[in-house]
Amino acid sequence: MDAMVRELSYAQAIQEAMAIAMDMDERVFLMGEDIGVYGGAFQVTGDLVERYGADRVIDTPISELGGAGVAVGAALTGMRPIFEFQFSDFATLAMEQIVNQAAKMRFMLGGEVSVPVVMRFPAGSGTGAAAQHSQSLEAWLGHVPGLKVIQPATPYDAKGMLLAAVADPDPVMIFEHKLLYKMKGPVPEGYYTVPIGKADIRREGRDLTIVATSIMVQKALDAAAALENEGIDVEVVDLRTIRPMDKQTVIDSVKKTSRLLCVYEAVKTLGIGAEVSAMIAESEAFDYLDAPIVRLGGAETPIPYNPELEKATVPQVPDIITAARDLVKGVR
Amino acid sequence: MATASKAVTDSRANLPFVYRHYSAEQLREVLHKMYLIRRFEEGAEECYTRGLIHGTMHLSIGQEASAMGICMPLAEDDQITSTHRGHGHCIAKGAEVKRMFAEFFGKTTGYCKGRGGSMHIADVGKGNLGANGIVGGGIPIAVGAALSSKMMKTGKVVVSFFGDGANNEGAFHEALNMAAVWKLPVIFVCENNGYGMSTSTARSTAVKNIAERAAAYSMPGVIVNGNIFSEVAEASHQAIARARAGEGPTLIESKTYRHRGHSKSDRNRYRTKEEIEDWMSNRDPITLFESELREFGFIDDKGIEAIRDAVAQEIAEGIEFANASPSPDISETGNYVYTEQA
Numbered sequence: 001m002d003a004m005v006r007e008l009s010y011a012q013a014i015q016e017a018m019a020i021a022m023d024m025d026e027r028v029f030l031m032g033e034d035i036g037v038y039g040g041a042f043q044v045t046g047d048l049v050e051r052y053g054a055d056r057v058i059d060t061p062i063s064e065l066g067g068a069g070v071a072v073g074a075a076l077t078g079m080r081p082i083f084e085f086q087f088s089d090f091a092t093l094a095m096e097q098i099v100n101q102a103a104k105m106r107f108m109l110g111g112e113v114s115v116p117v118v119m120r121f122p123a124g125s126g127t128g129a130a131a132q133h134s135q136s137l138e139a140w141l142g143h144v145p146g147l148k149v150i151q152p153a154t155p156y157d158a159k160g161m162l163l164a165a166v167a168d169p170d171p172v173m174i175f176e177h178k179l180l181y182k183m184k185g186p187v188p189e190g191y192y193t194v195p196i197g198k199a200d201i202r203r204e205g206r207d208l209t210i211v212a213t214s215i216m217v218q219k220a221l222d223a224a225a226a227l228e229n230e231g232i233d234v235e236v237v238d239l240r241t242i243r244p245m246d247k248q249t250v251i252d253s254v255k256k257t258s259r260l261l262c263v264y265e266a267v268k269t270l271g272i273g274a275e276v277s278a279m280i281a282e283s284e285a286f287d288y289l290d291a292p293i294v295r296l297g298g299a300e301t302p303i304p305y306n307p308e309l310e311k312a313t314v315p316q317v318p319d320i321i322t323a324a325r326d327l328v329k330g331v332r
Numbered sequence: 333m334a335t336a337s338k339a340v341t342d343s344r345a346n347l348p349f350v351y352r353h354y355s356a357e358q359l360r361e362v363l364h365k366m367y368l369i370r371r372f373e374e375g376a377e378e379c380y381t382r383g384l385i386h387g388t389m390h391l392s393i394g395q396e397a398s399a400m401g402i403c404m405p406l407a408e409d410d411q412i413t414s415t416h417r418g419h420g421h422c423i424a425k426g427a428e429v430k431r432m433f434a435e436f437f438g439k440t441t442g443y444c445k446g447r448g449g450s451m452h453i454a455d456v457g458k459g460n461l462g463a464n465g466i467v468g469g470g471i472p473i474a475v476g477a478a479l480s481s482k483m484m485k486t487g488k489v490v491v492s493f494f495g496d497g498a499n500n501e502g503a504f505h506e507a508l509n510m511a512a513v514w515k516l517p518v519i520f521v522c523e524n525n526g527y528g529m530s531t532s533t534a535r536s537t538a539v540k541n542i543a544e545r546a547a548a549y550s551m552p553g554v555i556v557n558g559n560i561f562s563e564v565a566e567a568s569h570q571a572i573a574r575a576r577a578g579e580g581p582t583l584i585e586s587k588t589y590r591h592r593g594h595s596k597s598d599r600n601r602y603r604t605k606e607e608i609e610d611w612m613s614n615r616d617p618i619t620l621f622e623s624e625l626r627e628f629g630f631i632d633d634k635g636i637e638a639i640r641d642a643v644a645q646e647i648a649e650g651i652e653f654a655n656a657s658p659s660p661d662i663s664e665t666g667n668y669v670y671t672e673q674a
């Protein structure tokens with residue numbers, strides 16, 4: 001790829017992807033609450049309304065169920081909507097259309113239709129927004145056959161995976177951690193895609209595999225850098241897609257390192273860590289394990305407002321360092 | 333609630349409702365509370381700017397007459413559900429500002445023990461079942477509280493506050509229908525400040541007045557100038573009487589304006605400076621109420637000064653209390669997820 005590479009923020013990378021998608025295909029349009037002149041709650045759509053007009057950058061009323069349903073209906077009938085939830089928490093209001101309609105329509109109609117809708121969900125804690133604006137609900141949607149669920153962790157992936165999502169004939173749900181929006185990274189100009197369903201080995205190592213998602217990828221990399229000084233060589237796998245999951249990359253990594261730590265922000269139980277662990281336990285990698293698999297996830301509580309409690313509720317770099325070290329040293 | 337004596341009432345015969353209905357002392361207390369709301373929010377805003385409060389907050393500055401007008405005729409054990417813009421409702425229903433500040437500071441002495449913050453401020457003891465982070469989230473809950481009232485025969489009336497934006501959520505429509513079908517003692521109060529975040533009602537809402545939606549659910553729909561305390565209080569009084577008499581719900585649309593941005597990250601690009609300026613200088617609810625009180629002889633400059641001083645002190649003490657209060661211990665992250673059982 002010889003396109004010019006610049007430093008963009010994660011939010012800018014998404015915005016650029018949406019602009020490219022709209023330039024390339026007239027059927028692509030944006031819908032969401034306050035995505036027009038306000039620029040989106042997190043300034044992801046920014047000034048797109050000035051460039052593409054209010055007919056393609058549509059401010060919806062505060063109507064998540066209806067709005068999501070309208071996007072599904074438009075996708076069903078030939079358009080390519082990108083629907084922004086103001087916060088991922090509000091997916092709860094639209095679950096009907098996402099889970100009962102978008103996800104199953106192709107199946108229920110015997111393959112006669114498809115629903116190429118993209119939905120974007122600003123997710124996660126760390127902003128002091130408390131229990132109803134800080135959740136990580138990706139595993140909810142990851143449980144639904146018919147949906148594809150992705151969690152890009154870098155600006156590069158955010159752009160490439162969004163463009164892949166728009167090109168995808170099926171509904172793609174994108175969970176974007178709010179604290180990533182300001183993260184900068186290299187992003188090539190122009191069109192490119194990053195495939196949905198492929199994990200990425202972000203750091204190679206011999207002693208331990210950390211499978212991380214979203215913001216935890218950077219935290220795992222930070223932990224890995226610290227552990228290097230202790231002579232612990234960590235491999236970091238960025239899962240990127242939780243449905244369909246790239247099992248082989250994780251299996252191969254665990255076969256190499258013989259140890260697995262799963263790190264994710266969502267509540268620990270019944271989540272992505274459980275799925276990755278079980279998948280490894282069922283695979284040929286199980287025989288290679290030198291230690292029990294460890295999960296590091298969010299506490300079994302809603303996200304609290306108090307900032308110290310909030311931090312304590314989700315895994316932080318020191319927690320990852322400790323868990324990784326204990327795992328490698330055999331501390332139970 | 334004590335009302336003015338007969339003789340006094342006669343001499344006020346031509347005055348608007350509240351001046352006939354409430355004593356001078358009660359009316360001065362209303363002004364006190366409106367100032368308390370205003371100064372509380374200014375104080376909270378300043379603490380936020382100084383980094384003492386994190387997260388975000390939604391200020392109701394400019395909407396004080398609406399909160400006070402609705403809550404004044406409520407009895408102490410009547411209940412409300414509130415919104416993300418809920419500081420005014422909380423104070424109007426009787427909360428102490430020191431415990432609200434403590435909540436904003438994330439302290440254990442706060443109304444939610446530091447777990448909720450501004451967006452979940454509540455005062456269950458005073459009948460405030462809580463602000464809400466979900467637009468429209470409180471509306472069906474208020475209907476549920478009204479159902480409890482009816483089933484348990486407590487005589488309580490429930491008020492659900494929500495914004496103009498919330499009336500486009502399905503929850504609004506489903507809740508109003510049930511309340512009407514079951515004739516529940518609930519009052520729906522739409523505080524229409526013209527915008528849901530950046531989206532004007534003209535761009536989001538098919539009807540011109542939200543009160544028109546009452547017709548679809550066969551209940552009275554009343555429009556009031558939300559910046560005039562007396563108008564709001566009169567409408568609230570009537571709706572409460574109707575609810576208590578078992579005649580069912582009312583939808584009150586209280587037309588008002590928020591002076592500040594939607595939240596702390598708003599750049600006000602969807603409205604003009606002139607518009608904001610106009611509401612601030614020509615239709616400020618506190619100024620309007622103050623001048624009526626003065627005009628009708630319920631208060632003089634000295635009285636107003638005394639209220640302002642008392643409020644300033646209460647705010648300063650509240651912030652001090654919040655500052656000095658303890659933070660929750662991080663070993664307590666798991667508390668309150670489920671009910672503690674012996």
Ligand SMILES: Cc1ncc(C[n+]2csc(CCOP(=O)(O)OP(=O)(O)O)c2C)c(N)n1
Binds near residue numbers: 090
């Ligand atoms: C279900 C839901 N959708 C969107 C939001 C984000 N949000 C918070 S307040 C708000 C605007 C609400 O407008 P309105 O109901 O008019 O109340 P106001 O802020 O004007 O008091 C929005 C979009 C939310 N909190 N919950």
Ligand SMILES: [Mg+2]
Binds near residue numbers: 495496523525526527
């Ligand atoms: Mg509004």
